[in-house]
Amino acid sequence: MGEAIVITSGKGGVGKTTTTANLGTALALLGKRVCLVDTDIGLRNLDVVMGLENRIIYDLVDVVEGRCTVQKALVKDKRFDDKLYLLPAAQTSDKTAVAPEQMKQLVEELKQDYDYVLIDCPAGIEQGFKNAVAGADEAIVVTTPEVSSVRDADRIIGLLEKEEHVKSPRLVINRIRGHMVKSGDMLDIDEIVMHLSIDLLGIIADDENVIKASNNGEPIVLDPTSKASIAYRNIARRILGESVPLQSLESEQKSMFTRIKRFFGVR
Amino acid sequence: MNRQKQPYVTMKGTKDGLTLHLDDMCSYDDLIAELDEKLMINENKDFDGPLVSVHLKLGNRYLTPEQEEELRALIRAKKNLVVASIDSNVMTKEEAIEWKQKTEIVSVAKIVRSGQVLHVHGDLLLIGDVNPGGTVIAGGNIFILGALRGIAHAGCYGNKEAVIAASVMKPMQLRISDVMNRAPDYKVDEQNEMECAYIDDNDQIVVDRLQLLMHLRPTLTRLERRF
The missing domain is CATH 3.30.750 (Transcription Regulator spoIIAA)
Structure with missing residues (x-):
């Protein structure tokens, strides 16, 4: 019996889909059986980010309406033998094509076969959100260090707290720019965590490689040198219950001079 | 007879x-x-x-x-x-419940988040924060042990004597009875002092040190207030 985790944010464009794709991949790399569920019916993206767009035959709505079995609709990611699957959303219908009760049943079924079911939630707090949350046991709230995004995260946490079947949500702060936080132009992590007062699951530095990787249909996690990749891997390990320290935000651009200074112990 | x-x-x-x-x-x-x-x-x-x-x-x-x-x-x-x-010595149950609700102190332990509204009929003792976009409304006074960053409306049934007190007073808006006041557009430096808001003689909401309340509203001392 696996766990179902919904990844949500309220605001759009903060990195829910990227986070879902990368956490799923990272968990698969750690040897877990993972199923990704895209609930953004009508505006599906997860398949594109995963590079599985061409292999979709059936989708979530087909399953819910009984046109095919769940097993048939699942798209297998060949890069991870039998570890990572995707249940894509329909592109032709809209959010009302599915009811929360049906989602719950579907996720319940998937939980039998997989260790983790990651549910990618659409932006907003309407039907799509209700569908995504219906089957979840846990929630991850993604936010960026912007006031508007934190405000929406606050709203979403409020709504999640009302859902009794969801354990208290955990926070992922995405797209942090170390130098801006340092100069005080960006909200800092402590401030956000204190404000939202939920557990911090991880922080991810802003990284251009993430965009590049998404465009190529390869989650950034597959590139072990990138900072964002390490951040996602750390989050995956924390989901598994390991305790991993937070990544430092200091940029690693060491000039020759600072290296020499560090060598002599000068700060 | x-x-x-x-x-x-x-x-x-x-x-x-x-x-x-x-x-x-x-x-x-x-x-x-x-x-x-x-x-x-x-x-x-x-x-x-x-x-x-x-x-x-x-x-x-x-x-x-x-x-x-x-x-x-x-x-x-x-x-x-x-x-x-x-x-009369007697009142109906409904009247009694209403009277009780309007005079009791309701303590609530939660964070009032964006989009949430917490409404009580009497005094409110909030153990937690009010985040931006969150609203607390009380028929009586509002006491917040955490930070007030959202909207607080005290004395919502028209009690101009009502006060709002918070450990961290950074509200978006303050309302007491029908008087309203909003935060200044400029940023104020964070100071960690408990503060209170009340209506002064000019019918304006004033924010001041908490310690002044005992002189301004001596009736606050009594927990059960007059009929």
Whole structure:
């Protein structure tokens, strides 16, 4: 019996889909059986980010309406033998094509076969959100260090707290720019965590490689040198219950001079 | 029988006017009849005098609003009499619950997040924060042990004496009764001092040190307030 985790944010464009794709991949790399569920019916993206767009035959709505079995609709990611699957959303219908009760049943079924079911939630707090949350046991709230995004995260946490079947949500702060936080132009992590007062699951530095990787249909996690990749891997390990320290935000651009200074112990 | 021995209506003249003690054991109709009769007798005595205020003591009798209206009309019809107060020992359950709700302190332990509204009828003691976009509304005072960053509305039924106090006072808006005040557009430096908001003599909401409250609102000390 696996766990179902919904990844949500309220605001759009903060990195829910990227986070879902990368956490799923990272968990698969750690040897877990993972199923990704895209609930953004009508505006599906997860398949594109995963590079599985061409292999979709059936989708979530087909399953819910009984046109095919769940097993048939699942798209297998060949890069991870039998570890990572995707249940894509329909592109032709809209959010009302599915009811929360049906989602719950579907996720319940998937939980039998997989260790983790990651549910990618659409932006907003309407039907799509209700569908995504219906089957979840846990929630991850993604936010960026912007006031508007934190405000929406606050709203979403409020709504999640009302859902009794969801354990208290955990926070992922995405797209942090170390130098801006340092100069005080960006909200800092402590401030956000204190404000939202939920557990911090991880922080991810802003990284251009993430965009590049998404465009190529390869989650950034597959590139072990990138900072964002390490951040996602750390989050995956924390989901598994390991305790991993937070990544430092200091940029690693060491000039020759600072290296020499560090060598002599000068700060 | 001995009906005349124990009159239903007893009149007493005081310096505040006339006090009528109405028997609470007889039927309402008998009471009205006797009251009408007694006032009729009195009416003839001094019809040109000043307006006399009448205080009604009902004892353990409950009057519906309609009955109360009837009584007032009956007395008002007698030229120079006017009802100043109606006092009864009893109230309905609903009234009692309403009174309790309006005077009790409700303590709530939660974070009021964006889009959430917390409404209580009496005083509110919030153990937690009010985040931006969140709203707390109380019929009485609002005391927040955490940070107030959203909207607080005290005395929402029109109590201008109500106050708002918070450990960290950084509200979007403050409302007390029907007076409103919003945060300045410029950023204020974080200072960690408990503060309170109240309506001053100029009908403006003022934010000041918490310690001033004991002078401004001495009645806050009593937990159960007056009827």
